Amino acid sequence: MGHQETVYDALTAAHGDEARWAFGTGFDDPLAGVDATVPDAVDPADLGAYCLMLGDDALVLGQRLTEWITRAPELEEEVALANIALDLLGQARLLLSRAGSAGVLGRSRERAGPGVPDEDALAYFRDPDEFRCSALVTAPDGDFAHVVVRLLVAATWRLALAARLRTSRDPVLAAVAAKAVPELTYHRDHAARWVLRLGDGTAESHRRARTAADAVWPLTADLFTATPVERRLADAGVGIDPAELRDEVRGVLTQVLTRATLAVPAWPADAPPRGRAGEHGPELTVLLDRLQDVARAHPGATW
Amino acid sequence: MSEMTAEGGHGAVPLSGVPVQPEPTVSRRDWPLYEVFVRGKRGLNHVHVGSLHAPDAEMAVHAARDLYTRRNEGVSIWVVRSADVTASSPDEKDPMFAPSGDKVYRHPTFYDIPDDVPHI
Numbered sequence: 434m435g436h437q438e439t440v441y442d443a444l445t446a447a448h449g450d451e452a453r454w455a456f457g458t459g460f461d462d463p464l465a466g467v468d469a470t471v472p473d474a475v476d477p478a479d480l481g482a483y484c485l486m487l488g489d490d491a492l493v494l495g496q497r498l499t500e501w502i503t504r505a506p507e508l509e510e511e512v513a514l515a516n517i518a519l520d521l522l523g524q525a526r527l528l529l530s531r532a533g534s535a536g537v538l539g540r541s542r543e544r545a546g547p548g549v550p551d552e553d554a555l556a557y558f559r560d561p562d563e564f565r566c567s568a569l570v571t572a573p574d575g576d577f578a579h580v581v582v583r584l585l586v587a588a589t590w591r592l593a594l595a596a597r598l599r600t601s602r603d604p605v606l607a608a609v610a611a612k613a614v615p616e617l618t619y620h621r622d623h624a625a626r627w628v629l630r631l632g633d634g635t636a637e638s639h640r641r642a643r644t645a646a647d648a649v650w651p652l653t654a655d656l657f658t659a660t661p662v663e664r665r666l667a668d669a670g671v672g673i674d675p676a677e678l679r680d681e682v683r684g685v686l687t688q689v690l691t692r693a694t695l696a697v698p699a700w701p702a703d704a705p706p707r708g709r710a711g712e713h714g715p716e717l718t719v720l721l722d723r724l725q726d727v728a729r730a731h732p733g734a735t736w
Numbered sequence: 737m738s739e740m741t742a743e744g745g746h747g748a749v750p751l752s753g754v755p756v757q758p759e760p761t762v763s764r765r766d767w768p769l770y771e772v773f774v775r776g777k778r779g780l781n782h783v784h785v786g787s788l789h790a791p792d793a794e795m796a797v798h799a800a801r802d803l804y805t806r807r808n809e810g811v812s813i814w815v816v817r818s819a820d821v822t823a824s825s826p827d828e829k830d831p832m833f834a835p836s837g838d839k840v841y842r843h844p845t846f847y848d849i850p851d852d853v854p855h856i
Contacts, residue, residue: 507767509788509799516802623798630791 481537488528489566495521557728578641585624592617632693654704770796774810
């Protein structure tokens, strides 16, 4: 190979039949060769319900981040938020597909009609009461400080979970977790860097970061309470009891806020996970209206 | 000669005296500009791919990752403040580059290069 004019030329030249792609190549399928059989002694309904919890967290947080497209404070940060949202959407797709293959489709399958894949049926044709996401991700955000503080908390919790799920007895969950860990490590790092800069920045950025932390901290109340499904799957070596994540999550968040010169708000008392039971505030209905509008108006449409 | 800058990676451009319509208002940006260099998976050297605004160098690396390597292009990123780039001036183009235009003997084409010597 001779002198390489650009980094992109080099890549397309190096990959032969993948040269039709203008830019990067060599993409991996995270589920290639993974056995999709539900493990022994695991109720597929439990596995599906668990995948909905984790998938809905990713889908809804991804949508919250997507709402910042065209109104992020800087163009570079807009692309960063969009990339993070896309990572989360990718995790949601794999998890919702897994829920569908485990037979957990609720009312969505019939509504979506034939030709709509399970993951799309679940994302676009469930009503808010069928969603299993936590209050942390459904809450609307206010300003950019709120975005990065919430992202820091959500990514810290999800990274702690994904790191443990890599040894799940369910090979699909283990593969999804293995793919998610580097993504979430970046999300947490990106959010932490912004929290450091806002907290230890100007008086105004400090004030906003502090207000955001005060608003987000109460949303952690139900993050460490296991549902019966999570307890059964944790016993079976498939899922994780979220109580196990408490020390790591609180330790990381305390460290970041302290270094950002922000007061660490009081940790809320444990609360029952209402979101995991489908109990959500009206803000999820508004979010889903936007998320589902086109798919419901034109079911099965492609473009 | 007017003051020059290489910001934006488009070579040296004058900082003042360029007609702009409408008259530019105060910039929304007060973040400095960084030039971004990416080394591809099989690339030998870092190649200039573009520029971006960032509050500091660490965040510039993050932004570069999101803007210039999101399609799996790179394995290493350098950023450098555009203000730190010293560029040759277009006014000096002839004295700088014309003298090398007729010196073909400077290419290593008049002797044999062994097959196993790459990248010349």
